[in-house]
Amino acid sequence: MRDRKVTIISVNNTIEPKTGGEYVYSVIKNALIKAGYLVHEISVPIILMRFVKSKERNFYESIMRVMIHMECLLKSLWERCNNHALVITSSSPLFPVMGHLVYHQPKTGMQIKKLKPYMSFYEKIGFSILEKEWLSPFWHFSKKTHIIHLSNSFFTKRLIKEIYGLDSEVLYPPVPIEPLQHIPKRRDLGVIVGKPKVLSGIIFLPKIVTKLPKETPFIVIGEADFVGLRVIRRLGRLGFNIKYLGYVSESIKLKLFKRFSHYLHLGLNETFGVMVIEAMANGCIPIAPKSGGIPEYLPRELLYSSYKEAAEKMASTMRVKDYELVLRLRKIAENFKEEKFESKIISYVH
Template identity: 30%
Template sequence: MSQGKKVAVVAHGYGAMRGYSGEGKVYLEGISALKERGVDYVIVSFSKPKEGKSAYFLPFRIRRFDKYQRLLVWFPARKLRPSLYLNLSGVPIPLSKIAPHVIYAGGPAIASAPTKYSRSLFWKLYLLPFKSIAKRLAEEARKAYIIANSWYSANLIKEAYGAEAKKVIYPPVDVEFYRNAFSESKEPFFLSIGRIERGKSLENAVRLSAISGVKGVIVGSLGDKGYLNYLRGLSGKLRAPVEFLVNLPREELLEVMKRASVYFHPTVGEHFGIPIVEAMSAGLIPIVPKESGGQEVVPEFSYTTLEEASSLLKQLLNADAGLRREMSKRAEDFSSAKFKSRLYDEISKFL
């Protein structure tokens, strides 16, 4: 890459994106922010993207070992000479000696927050080498310009690296799309959305249904068939009235949102939780863990125990139309357009 006002966008998973994810949305909107302002850029990913200017580690796709891909993308990134690195992969790989390094990050996996990496021996062993390497990156984190995706993440970044986030910018949410599901006429059930994998703690939604006696609907893309079978078995064992809708197209999800009264977020330790805001756009009242970034969005509807969540659920099933409109209005502050504007305001300081 020649010298000039060019940005190297570090997006380790860009070359292997499949479906729709929160991090994928950050990639696309971050790149869009540059495109809309005529800024030249190159994408730096682990696997070769299908199109566009890129630098990559491997010419073929690998979707496993995500944490290690975040480290290995340093090899193609360090060969470039951009005006700025915009690192959307969150890990402080050492680049600031080459050019200013802006990192958009959630809470590091090496921090103490509860995640799937702290819930089983398998994941603890998987993360062990990553932890050893990541701890050595604290100096780079302190040199880089870090933007956190929530205050919750900012605190975890400080804990893990001793580095202060310079700014908090919440992730982009497609609020316009989900507002199409807004309805003041609701049915008495709650909705939970999340990839069907153990790290999402969807069993909390099943247990909430059992404790409260309120029907739950769990919607998610299938990541772990064994976990789905476990959830179904748990639902039967607890006699919880739960319906599972797997790999539901987004347009069909809108129809479910139109009817649901409450959104329950089951993942303790989530750095933000994009489905929370998507549901708010559709007029659902969210119930979120206190131990998460979602608590910053709706602190008044946060829980510590499932018993607290059950009490909130029963109160909110028949929430009035005014509260639903308020939730939808609050969601507007998380739009993609506002994310792009806020992100570009920060990176433009280096261009």
Template identity: 25%
Template sequence: MRILFVALSKETKTGARYTEEIIRQALSERHEVEFLYPNLRGDARLTSLLYLSCFGYLPLLKRGLYDLVFTSDNFVFADVVYVQPPAGQDAVLTWDEMLFTKSSKGHFRLLPALANSPLKTLISAHAQFITNSNYSREVVRRNFGKDAFVIYPPVPTHLYQSLESNRENLIVTISGLNPRKNLGLIAEVGIKIPEAKFILLGYYHKVHVHILEHIQARFRTSGLGTNFVYVPSCPAKVKAKILSRAKVYFHPTPFEPFGISIAEGMAAGCIPVTHDSGGPCEFVPGEWRYRSVEDAIAKIRYALETWNIRRATEFRSLALRFEEGRFRNEILDFVEEKFSRSCRMAGKLKPKDALAFSGGES
């Protein structure tokens, strides 16, 4: 099968892009896959915005050359869309929100607004949706008026083959600097737990450096400047080593669609303390989900006091169901079933041939 894989970036900086990379690898194992990315040159912002506003339509022009078009960017024309919404209760799946941000002004907002409406209608009518959680499934229903098939995202559980029993009073958060991630809560909670250290790991966004500066300032003015450490864009092995020293993984973001980093913290043996909303409700036990700042502080303190290797092993077991191999198989099964079904409907493939395509009878 010839597949066109469309994406807005080749760089793996976030959980969403990590998932995208695993999808690309899985599809390439069995099929001929070609990739389509924006080709941006120069620093002209208006030119770049104009190009990106039109990029979502480009796969439609190339559709006849491929058996299937796949994307994980939900503002791109495709046959199959793996939807990974932004965090936040008010999440909407549009170019304006996800690509150009709400801070865009004037004509910079007009371009995506003009591009979004017809593209959204086109995608709604044509695409089949996969989502990374049941919560995200509802986001798709709200935005596109269509149902979706849930395939939980991959988690790099292979980085944690064994659990460290000697742990520090260390709380880890993994997140890029992003206004939607509510990272200021790290400081609000951290200054109330002086007996513990907090580490923030994640991609450094220069445009949002004020978020980091705010957190650092809150710790410093409370006399706890050494209790907070920021580690930007660290390698996977460094991340795994830090998580394996920690007792708690703290996620300050409400209405997270899934939370790959939460599940990764669990795989490392950390107790997850997450907001009681969004996708994490589907795999984080209720006793560790908070609803207020005071609740978060209490749960983190309790986690620090009660962490033990038995509890760490239980959380690791919960996370292992999201391992990468499971995700690869489920994505391939979905794509190949869709291709077989499409061929049968078009009269190109008989039922027995479709059975052979999927690997024969079990």
């Protein structure tokens, strides 16, 4: 086991994870440490924080990011060639590094053409590279060094086979699920919406909101991009009952899920959907698109294929208080506890 040494090279902040993807790598790191491995981590956002204090993307930050990516590539080459440690990485055409094990978590919105006109310049470039691997020459070299490919869903397994020609095994990601104490039968009527950004489908929100009564409360959480803020403000000016809370801590997010009745997921081709599972675990009924990896676990009656259907399913579940459905969703969510993921990822490392 190479003296039980592991190097993790990724684009994830494992110190303060804010996304499901970052949380996965924090669990991987902690599981390896608990198992007695000597873990060395090279994280792009953690290194970047030392040099760039502003949260706004600028030219200096972009140059630093490119330099750090090159450092990661060279470090992975050194580790892989000298066989000093087992290398786990989030390698992709956008972040081509060498390694032994790759955990694939593609971005939401992959292959969704109707999102492209709303994307920023950086997002358009990024998605072009992710969807057309020939634009990333280092990726063709680095992927030949990978031994094990893991996908976060069967949808991802099919996706990376189609666009990268890679075979992989499915290992669903972990979700932070608190021990079950009590799921209240009475809840405030309200719809939580997360990730108000283009890639997460915020542009589709008006198509659903306008098909529901104006007094229906919508609570939007998460950092918004320019388009997301514009959508929220426009709905507010039109008289809809919408409130934007911005980024909220993990504890506040879970309190909201425990308080309100519904969670509306907008992202198309979401490869897994951690927030959907978090809602299910806390008694909040999710309504989500019939695309990506979400249909692999969410009951059919909560999936929508059109905006009209989304509004109808939300309205119908608001009228009928189905406590048995809430308990059934909680049971499904428990299949994604950290402990199961930790034991499986360690088995791959062994």
